[in-house]
Amino acid sequence: LTARRSHLFEDAYATISGMSDEDLNKRLVVSFRDEEGVDAGGLSREFFLLASHRIADRQLALFEPASNGELQIDPNSSVHSEDTVDMFTFVGRIVGLALANDKLLDVVFAPAIYKMLLGDKPGLEDLAEVEPELYRSFSYMLNNPAGDLLDDFTFSVTQAHFDSHETVDLIPNGRNISVTEANKAEYVDLRTQWAVVEKVAIQAAALVQGFNEVVPHALVEGLDWRDLKILLTGTPVISPIRWRIHTEYTGYTSTSDTIRHFWQTVQSWDHANRAKLLCFVTGTSRLPAGGFDALAGVGETEKFHIAKGQGNGLPTSHTCHNVLILPPYPTAKMLKEKLEYAINETAGFGEA
Incomplete structure (x- = not known):
């Protein structure tokens, strides 16, 4: 996959959407034009970091x-583009x-999406x-006698569509069937499925299809949605203490002035700058499930x-080797300024 940074998503869409099943099962190799x-x-x-953004x-x-x-999923996404289905299939492939490819995405989906990718049914939660x-x-309603509250419900839902409203039956003739104590659990389940799944059924089906074209359902069957989330997004927590423990040095020692100034800077930063530094050195702003001890290298x-x-x-x-080349700046102030400029103003990899 070769992409222009200025048109990364468009170039990736053109390439990945045209990949055969055989190509999708190969290791993805990326270059920036x-x-x-x-x-x-x-x-x-x-690439996965930028694509997820x-x-x-x-x-x-x-x-x-x-x-x-x-x-x-944006329930109105189907009206924004004629290519909605193809676009969601592409996202599923991503x-x-x-x-x-054992890479992380810098985006967190709602649990319902992970459940749908696994073929599981979303619930009331x-x-x-x-x-x-x-x-x-x-x-x-489910945990108490609902009483008069049920008077407001029938087995239907009113769906807004721009300036108009449409009544959708959850069961045949649902708009004329009242919700009672006896059937309230069924109603809650149907209404929940409509809001979470049916309202975005076309988009969700395309997303799942694209995902399964790369990862067949049999390979993730039995996986919990929380496990899938961790595999795809890692952990957002970046602990400077654990980072320091799992760092090695060449040309420096842990007590060198430059290294002391480096860790003082990292400790003083907020999460956003720490994530940018991690991305600058490793190519991803999130840690894998195993933390710093599990950073991916070459093979x-x-x-x-x-x-x-x-x-x-x-x-x-x-x-590719998670190496930061850090000059021996004479002062902590210079190190902080140089490092902040590098992580905020530079893009691209002279040496990957």
């Missing part, structure tokens, strides 16, 4: 943030390729992210490594 670097793991890690882009109108910030107030009403795990550079230029990195 007009850039040096051979992909031994670092470039593909960055585009997937989450609201301008693309495929997903929207749930109440907790996790991504759920997710499948990330899993198959998934309604909490889609319609929080209705979730609270249903939870109360095996490789620890985070700081090697001594020359002069006072900007830090550089070898992302």
